[in-house]
Amino acid sequence: MLDLSLLPDGGIGWLDASGEHPDIVISTRIRLARNIEGYAFAGRARDGERLRILSQVEQAMRGMRELHHGVMLRVDEMPSDDRMLLHERHLVSRELAGLDPQRPVRSGAAVYLTRGTSVMVNEEDHLRLQAIESGLRIGSAF
């Protein structure tokens, strides 16, 4: 079972109703998709290519001080229950978690988590950046 203490704020900090208009707006989520030059898109890339993409992303993240307090999780190495848990907490998409029997989890699928922010690797795009905050906080999330 996934150790929830590994997840910054348990992965559900956005549920604390601390944002603006929490009685109307549960959360604000912004997702940005980016792809790395020189690789086929994630849906077309072969397993080895996806693992090279992940390796390149991890190397780049090590060089960024702002990302030192987060945790990188290998979704492709998790059992289905743990992947379901991440999806239920809106930390990964259904596609990355491989919850659809016709579309199982693919190699190189990973997610980097820090408080209020996550980066999915090898989902529909090479990188899917996500910021999620409680209530209506568009500017802060962006």
Next chain:
Amino acid sequence: MIQLTEIEGTGVRLLHLCERCAAERGVETTAAAPKPQISDFLQSVHQAMQATQGDAARCAFCSSTFRDFRSTGRLGCAHCYDAFEKSMRDLLRRVHGSSQHIGRRYESPASHVVPDGGTANELRDRLRRAIDSEQFELAADIRDKLRGME
């Protein structure tokens, strides 16, 4: 034979008409449409053949084909945009009417700020334009400014 169903009040009347009688009654029928020419048929066959050839084209970087895009809805890599440009533009024209954006464009927030000054007529003109472009927050600001002037 054209079959015409007329509903008058609670009654329904079914008429069987020839082309001439239908035309006299002003009934539009497919029989009145011009018969397809052999040239139209050959053109549609040529277009279908071109589409098939376009589907078989392959991207040199990722080896995906336009047929793959049709079946998955996703391109294989950044180079696919160049490899399938013609087919993509044809598809965009069929679906959206153009291969270039011809609709509304984003305006930066700075342009929404109501400038100080300006006559009442200028403000009314700006108010009308804001309403026409559905910029209702800007329209409300201009309206308040007009009220302050009147």
